[in-house]
Amino acid sequence: MDIAAIPSIPPETFASHVVAGRGRGGRLAHLFGRRVSVDTVRLYALLACDSASRFEVCSSDVQRTASGGTSGPAYPSMTPHWPAAQALEREIAEQFGVHPLGHPWLKPLRYHASDDGTPAPWGPFDPARAIPGNCEFYRVEGEEVHEVAVGPVHAGVIEPGHFRFQCHGEEVLHLEIMLGYQHRGAERLLLHPNAARSAIVAETIAGDASIGHATAYCAALEALAGAKVSLRSAAIRGIALELERLANHVGDLGALCTDVAFLPCSAYLGRLRGEYLNLTLEICGNRFGRNLLRPGGVRFDIPAASAERLRKRLEALQRETLEVLDLMFSQSSVLARFEGVGVLTEEQADEIGMVGPAARACGCRRDVRCDHPHGIFQFSHIPIAVETTGDVYARAVVRRLEVQRSLEFLLEWLGNIPSGNTFSRPGAMKPSAMAFGVSETWRGEAMYVAFSDEAGRLAFVKAKDPSIHNWFGLALALRGMAISDFPVCNKSFNLSYAGHDL
Amino acid sequence: MLQILRTRLHQGHRTTRFPLELPTLPDRYRGRPGIDPSRCPEDCRACVESCPTQAISVDGGLELDLGRCLFCTECVDACPEGAVRYTHDHRLAASRRADLVLSGGELKLAQRMADDLHRILGRALHLREVCAGSCNACDLDTNVLNTVGWDLSRFGIQFVASPRHADGLVVTGAISRNMHAALLSTYEAVPKPRIVIAVGACAISGGPFAGSPEVNNGVEGVLPVDLYVPGCPPHPLTILDGLLRLIGRMPPVAG
Numbered sequence A: 001m002d003i004a005a006i007p008s009i010p011p012e013t014f015a016s017h018v019v020a021g022r023g024r025g026g027r028l029a030h031l032f033g034r035r036v037s038v039d040t041v042r043l044y045a046l047l048a049c050d051s052a053s054r055f056e057v058c059s060s061d062v063q064r065t066a067s068g069g070t071s072g073p074a075y076p077s078m079t080p081h082w083p084a085a086q087a088l089e090r091e092i093a094e095q096f097g098v099h100p101l102g103h104p105w106l107k108p109l110r111y112h113a114s115d116d117g118t119p120a121p122w123g124p125f126d127p128a129r130a131i132p133g134n135c136e137f138y139r140v141e142g143e144e145v146h147e148v149a150v151g152p153v154h155a156g157v158i159e160p161g162h163f164r165f166q167c168h169g170e171e172v173l174h175l176e177i178m179l180g181y182q183h184r185g186a187e188r189l190l191l192h193p194n195a196a197r198s199a200i201v202a203e204t205i206a207g208d209a210s211i212g213h214a215t216a217y218c219a220a221l222e223a224l225a226g227a228k229v230s231l232r233s234a235a236i237r238g239i240a241l242e243l244e245r246l247a248n249h250v251g252d253l254g255a256l257c258t259d260v261a262f263l264p265c266s267a268y269l270g271r272l273r274g275e276y277l278n279l280t281l282e283i284c285g286n287r288f289g290r291n292l293l294r295p296g297g298v299r300f301d302i303p304a305a306s307a308e309r310l311r312k313r314l315e316a317l318q319r320e321t322l323e324v325l326d327l328m329f330s331q332s333s334v335l336a337r338f339e340g341v342g343v344l345t346e347e348q349a350d351e352i353g354m355v356g357p358a359a360r361a362c363g364c365r366r367d368v369r370c371d372h373p374h375g376i377f378q379f380s381h382i383p384i385a386v387e388t389t390g391d392v393y394a395r396a397v398v399r400r401l402e403v404q405r406s407l408e409f410l411l412e413w414l415g416n417i418p419s420g421n422t423f424s425r426p427g428a429m430k431p432s433a434m435a436f437g438v439s440e441t442w443r444g445e446a447m448y449v450a451f452s453d454e455a456g457r458l459a460f461v462k463a464k465d466p467s468i469h470n471w472f473g474l475a476l477a478l479r480g481m482a483i484s485d486f487p488v489c490n491k492s493f494n495l496s497y498a499g500h501d502l
Numbered sequence B: 001m002l003q004i005l006r007t008r009l010h011q012g013h014r015t016t017r018f019p020l021e022l023p024t025l026p027d028r029y030r031g032r033p034g035i036d037p038s039r040c041p042e043d044c045r046a047c048v049e050s051c052p053t054q055a056i057s058v059d060g061g062l063e064l065d066l067g068r069c070l071f072c073t074e075c076v077d078a079c080p081e082g083a084v085r086y087t088h089d090h091r092l093a094a095s096r097r098a099d100l101v102l103s104g105g106e107l108k109l110a111q112r113m114a115d116d117l118h119r120i121l122g123r124a125l126h127l128r129e130v131c132a133g134s135c136n137a138c139d140l141d142t143n144v145l146n147t148v149g150w151d152l153s154r155f156g157i158q159f160v161a162s163p164r165h166a167d168g169l170v171v172t173g174a175i176s177r178n179m180h181a182a183l184l185s186t187y188e189a190v191p192k193p194r195i196v197i198a199v200g201a202c203a204i205s206g207g208p209f210a211g212s213p214e215v216n217n218g219v220e221g222v223l224p225v226d227l228y229v230p231g232c233p234p235h236p237l238t239i240l241d242g243l244l245r246l247i248g249r250m251p252p253v254a255g
Helices: A011-023 A083-096 A195-203 A207-224 A231-259 A263-284 A304-329 A332-338 A346-351 A356-360 A392-414 A467-477 A483-493 A497-501 B002-011 B046-050 B074-078 B115-121 B137-146 B177-189 B201-205 B236-246
Strands: A026-035 A040-049 A054-063 A074-076 A099-101 A145-150 A162-168 A171-178 A434-441 A444-452 A458-464 B033-035 B063-065 B084-086 B125-131 B157-159 B168-172 B195-199 B227-229
Touching: A011 A026, A011 A040, A011 A054, A011 A074, A026 A054, A026 A083, A026 A444, A026 A458, A040 A083, A040 A444, A054 A074, A083 A099, A083 A467, A162 A483, A171 A467, A171 A483, A195 A207, A207 A231, A207 A434, A207 A444, A207 A458, A207 A497, A207 B137, A231 A263, A231 A304, A231 A392, A231 A434, A231 A483, A263 A304, A263 B002, A263 B137, A304 A332, A304 A392, A304 B002, A332 A392, A332 A483, A346 A467, A356 A392, A356 A444, A356 A467, A392 A483, A444 A467, A467 A483, A467 A497, B033 B063, B046 B074, B074 B084, B125 B137, B125 B177, B137 B168, B137 B236, B168 B177, B168 B201, B195 B201, B195 B236, B227 B236
Parallel strands: A074 A099, B125 B157, B125 B168, B168 B195, B195 B227
Antiparallel strands: A026 A040, A040 A054, A145 A162, A162 A171, A434 A444, A444 A458, B033 B084
């Protein structure tokens, strides 16, 4: 859309305006800042009205002089009224030194300097202290209360993050998660003069969700150019997206088995995950789907013979996978460790703006593939998998259902890929325009928002990994649990550190 | 119980016979790039300009730096003469950074670690992985070596939780500023003699994030590296090949 057509709200009423959208069924899909002049940071809020398949967008110019003092630019925070904004407002404060007044827990999100050196509300950036975990944590006081600090280097072969538990005996009273260790400055590289480099950066913001990210990234850039991709490209993108979902869900279900010591399924699902990655390898030469998607279509076609071969392999994998999942979900020792552990209510999930399978496990019916149909999902409706108990069990069941449905989707479309070309370079971008793309990655909604300047050049790209909405959910889920439940809870979410840290 | 046994039977034996036999890789798999400088037209810089990470140079002859290469297809598409193409060769790991620069000849593959080191670490190598600004893909395809498909422990190699139990580090990621200190402390906690293995383009050169002020462009200058495994991410086969070369367990048949 034309940037000039985006409603501009005064900063004083921006928060209440956005929060009012919640009453109309809105979900805070994104809230971010963009520097538009030396003294002005423009805040953008994107509300997803999922049931109406609609997005609302509004903006607000926050100026350095607006607060009238020496404390830098400021506006009233929306987090006290809508906790979904908490991490996003911290991001704005960190990137631009803009102060969300009244934010209840204002602290660094990733630990880095602001874009122009404006000090953040918590003070200037100090590279000598540059460890995200080196900051204030919420503390529970009491004679028998103790604190457990874990990370950034953990026991397994996994990403770095810092977890601070407040415990009474085994019981976790509070968990605070501090990330930022994976911060690579990815957003700036999305404007790299080499277009392929920018696309690769989008693919590697969260490398286990390359296809999901690339889908949203390409959609944003294509929309900015008014380009449409062929049905064939859309189908191949959809196939790759569902393969990515399968690999990750299957792998995580296996890892959940590892965490509750049911080793047969852990071994089988760990191996099966690789089989799904190998199908992606067959399509585009890389197990993580790198270089498959580019604005304009896909770089690799799936010829009929190859599609048939993939379909045959998938049929065999379907039999194997479903048998192993039947085994997993029929073991009382597994179910006993899943049920009632790490519970989140639908109200909590809604309040903090959760997305993806973790939200669906709490009863929230939201799935970008159905709510905002795009690409191949306009022609193929994958039913939303929902559970209600909000525990590890529910998150596992939702993933199992999604495995089944992705398999059905793939078997259908691999036998029936529409004809058409696979790539046509998008034309020039519209000048002074904004466009966004979304996709339902296996963790939930990824979003890219792209802006062009007056000359029709790419001027700004904002990336979002779904994890930024869900990390807070993991922290809440641990309340009242035993600290030994952390691994299985963590794995049931399996959020991206890199995607959060950008 | 019967169900467990039945599923077990259906699953069968799944461990690859590598390194005795090479698993089949699909046609589109992109292994070591093969370059043919003799095909380069004069003054052509098409590949250089297309490369997202400046992995290619033509001044003084066509050269491709595997440490920077993301194994994308830009140069292959850009080259009018087919001077760059991908081979099926999964063997990419090298002992020295300079060995990763291809200039038309053979790639000098990783050597066995020095004898005195090999006496201590060659038959039981315990590694601690440190992820420091990766996208998680290198970590995942390293971890995959622990699955039944690869069964890394049959070679005496294991990933351990504590650096104090480790003989070396596997480092992934471009070395973000925020992980710099934690990486150094982890390294210090590893008893000597210790080794460092850099897995993936990020750890070797910064990969897609090279040049960002938030990263160090890889582990170079932070820690001494004993094995470089290029790729974005490297295929598990490439990582395993590198590890086996390092401990001298690669039988001559598999090259």
